[in-house]
Amino acid sequence: MRIEELVDRIYSIFKEYGVSRKEIMDRLKLLIYEFKVPENEAYTTVVNYLLKEYKIPKYEVLAPLTKIAEIGSSGRVSVKVKVIQLWEPVSPSISQTGLIGDETGVIRFLIWAKAGKPEVQENKSYVFRNVVVDEFAGMKRLNVTRFSEIEEISEDVKVAEVPAKVYGEVEFIGSLVAIHQNSGLIQRCSQCNRIAKGGNCIVHGKVKTVDDLRIRGVVDNGIENYEILMGEEVIKKLVGIDLETAKKIAQENLERKAVLDELKKKLLGKYLKIVGFLGVRFFRVTYAEFYKPNIKEEVEKILEELK
Amino acid sequence: MKREVARRVFAKELNNSTHVIRSGGEKAPVYLLTPLGLRCNRVFVVGALLEKEETKPESGIWRIRVSDPTGSFVGYIGKFQPEALEMLLDIDYPSIVSLTAKVKVLEGIKKKFVILRPEMINTADPDVRDRWIIEAAKCTIERIKDVELGKTEDAKIAKEIYKTDLEDYKRTVKDVLMKLKEEFELLEEVEEEELELEIEEEEFDIKDLFE
Numbered sequence A: 001m002r003i004e005e006l007v008d009r010i011y012s013i014f015k016e017y018g019v020s021r022k023e024i025m026d027r028l029k030l031l032i033y034e035f036k037v038p039e040n041e042a043y044t045t046v047v048n049y050l051l052k053e054y055k056i057p058k059y060e061v062l063a064p065l066t067k068i069a070e071i072g073s074s075g076r077v078s079v080k081v082k083v084i085q086l087w088e089p090v091s092p093s094i095s096q097t098g099l100i101g102d103e104t105g106v107i108r109f110l111i112w113a114k115a116g117k118p119e120v121q122e123n124k125s126y127v128f129r130n131v132v133v134d135e136f137a138g139m140k141r142l143n144v145t146r147f148s149e150i151e152e153i154s155e156d157v158k159v160a161e162v163p164a165k166v167y168g169e170v171e172f173i174g175s176l177v178a179i180h181q182n183s184g185l186i187q188r189c190s191q192c193n194r195i196a197k198g199g200n201c202i203v204h205g206k207v208k209t210v211d212d213l214r215i216r217g218v219v220d221n222g223i224e225n226y227e228i229l230m231g232e233e234v235i236k237k238l239v240g241i242d243l244e245t246a247k248k249i250a251q252e253n254l255e256r257k258a259v260l261d262e263l264k265k266k267l268l269g270k271y272l273k274i275v276g277f278l279g280v281r282f283f284r285v286t287y288a289e290f291y292k293p294n295i296k297e298e299v300e301k302i303l304e305e306l307k
Numbered sequence B: 001m002k003r004e005v006a007r008r009v010f011a012k013e014l015n016n017s018t019h020v021i022r023s024g025g026e027k028a029p030v031y032l033l034t035p036l037g038l039r040c041n042r043v044f045v046v047g048a049l050l051e052k053e054e055t056k057p058e059s060g061i062w063r064i065r066v067s068d069p070t071g072s073f074v075g076y077i078g079k080f081q082p083e084a085l086e087m088l089l090d091i092d093y094p095s096i097v098s099l100t101a102k103v104k105v106l107e108g109i110k111k112k113f114v115i116l117r118p119e120m121i122n123t124a125d126p127d128v129r130d131r132w133i134i135e136a137a138k139c140t141i142e143r144i145k146d147v148e149l150g151k152t153e154d155a156k157i158a159k160e161i162y163k164t165d166l167e168d169y170k171r172t173v174k175d176v177l178m179k180l181k182e183e184f185e186l187l188e189e190v191e192e193e194e195l196e197l198e199i200e201e202e203e204f205d206i207k208d209l210f211e
Helices: A003-017 A021-034 A039-053 A058-062 A232-239 A243-253 A257-267 A295-306 B011-015 B082-089 B126-149 B153-162 B166-203 B206-210
Strands: A076-087 A094-102 A105-112 A125-136 A139-144 A149-152 A169-179 A184-189 A209-220 A225-230 A271-278 A283-290 B019-022 B030-033 B042-054 B062-068 B071-077 B095-107 B112-123
Touching: A003 A021, A003 A039, A021 A039, A039 A058, A058 A076, A058 A125, A105 A125, A169 A225, A169 A257, A169 A283, A169 B095, A169 B112, A184 A243, A184 A257, A209 A232, A209 A243, A209 A257, A225 A232, A225 A271, A232 A257, A232 A283, A243 A257, A257 B112, A295 B126, A295 B166, B011 B071, B011 B166, B019 B153, B030 B153, B042 B071, B042 B112, B042 B126, B062 B082, B071 B082, B071 B095, B082 B112, B095 B126, B126 B153, B126 B166
Parallel strands: A105 A139, A225 A283, B071 B112
Antiparallel strands: A076 A094, A076 A125, A094 A105, A125 A139, A125 A149, A169 A209, A169 A271, A184 A209, A209 A225, A271 A283, B019 B030, B042 B062, B042 B095, B062 B071, B095 B112
16 A cells, blocks of 8 residues: 555544644654554554544544444444334343434444443433444444443434334244243333343342233244244234233233233234344334235246146 | 244145154254155144044043145144143134144154144134145245255255155145135135125115015
């Protein structure tokens, strides 16, 4: 690489801090020509020197404030965002996970438990500094590590209108081949939102609980399958049972399990078209309907192919 | 560990299977290799529940027979499948059911039997059944092609072990689909007749009765 190119690269990072091209050029020349330092070493050395000299916080340069639409597929960035949705963490190594957005788009994020950060809340705005971009299951994600910073801000960040088909949403058709036990009318810990079976949270012990309606199950098309999570809204639209109805069913039958039995009867083995987000372990369903194909047409199509 | 996919396979193909693949460790899943080269550990079936009986009185083990257009699956549900058992007891027969099951092979003295261990069973309707038949037909056609072309390792092994008669399976799939098509055409005729009947009734004026 020509030395001018290195100068350009460094200058583009530091031009807003009053660093001159000449200063960069002089330092690079000294390292490369006088001390015979390899180019990449010289580059890093000059960048680090300028950061220190001009007292610039490292993340501002290495993780520049970026609009979500402009985030690449790797590297470090900082973003000014609003938390749109929080999802239930699937592993103790994850503190929080969900969806954040700014006026240009939305992206998934994940705060690792080891990062030791205070929890963020839905609908509040934050600056996430020095977060690592990676891709999971073909979708971009921002990772908050212990080197990152989260700062709550009073500014209300405008979020791009979340369209019916949100970023990263996928559609899948298959049969609901299983509904897991911890589905139906469940109890959540009022402190951490984890499932608290019989009023016992695995983290907080005996706690006050909040009722919730959900389904954890498996949708399978014979070739691949997904572990799915369905919340109250989706269940209500699909089978007409909401949290209030579920509570009534439980009261009438004197047990919570009656809700699960009812959902099983209505849904197990049925073909569903589901739309939602593909996460680490779960397909989070945002919309579901009973799938009713035109059987006659399909039969004729296959028969035609068989000829 | 990734959950095993619930395969779509007609009774004929499954019941003709004898070759078991044990892939290593004690906890590793056991697969049944079908004559069309499907490596199968779990299935999803929709069909007619024809029989449901306790193997011995008070044994708590129920034997079921579920039929698809090509043959029937035999399944056993006992206390180790409490969820399936609870649901089964509520289901009358004959009726259309859907079920998810683990596939097991019983080795008799002379013969091997393929049986199902249902994990869940629920009532279904004709639409769900027809949709299942289409899925199973599509999957079977894909497998026939794979064996024909020796596309996968499993397809090659299956062909060698079973000396699979592909034409026979092709005929079966075609028959199943033709039957489904005929049913639809019949259904349309019936609907048309009903429509005509309604029209006739409408033309019939109630005043005529009193004249």
